[in-house]
């Protein structure tokens with residue numbers, strides 16, 4: 689019986705940590721999915737032409753969170769769509785994170 693309990697406990701802890709890793713951490717999502725084109729600090733790499741610098745105050749003021757979420761879900765001319773790669777929560781979290789760069 690105690691073995692079963694221990695196994696359950698291990699399973700529980702594993703699930704928790706997986707959920708935490710995939711959770712609403714906008715920074716983690718950004719670094720894993722966006723930084724490759726948009727740069728860690730929000731300044732786009734030269735091949736990501738047309739992308740604004742996310743750390744530019746003027747851009748932050750002009751872009752609404754709703755617009756950012758739409759762009760991330762649908763993608764753009766060169767930017768891929770993330771609708772099938774990220775959950776709605778992750779898209780919200782990463783959109784909010786852009787405003788903190």
Ligand code: HEC
Pocket residue numbers: 717718721722723724725726735736737738739740751755756759760763764765766767768770782783786
């Ligand atoms: C393959 C490179 C690439 C990746 C990966 C990428 N982007 Fe982009 N992104 C671009 C390019 C290029 C543009 C400029 C518009 C276009 O050509 O699609 C852009 C535009 C944007 C815009 C529109 C900004 C504006 O106001 O015009 C937002 C917001 C954005 N990206 C957010 C993200 C987020 C968040 C992620 C990660 C989930 C991401 N991007 C991943 C290349 C990329």
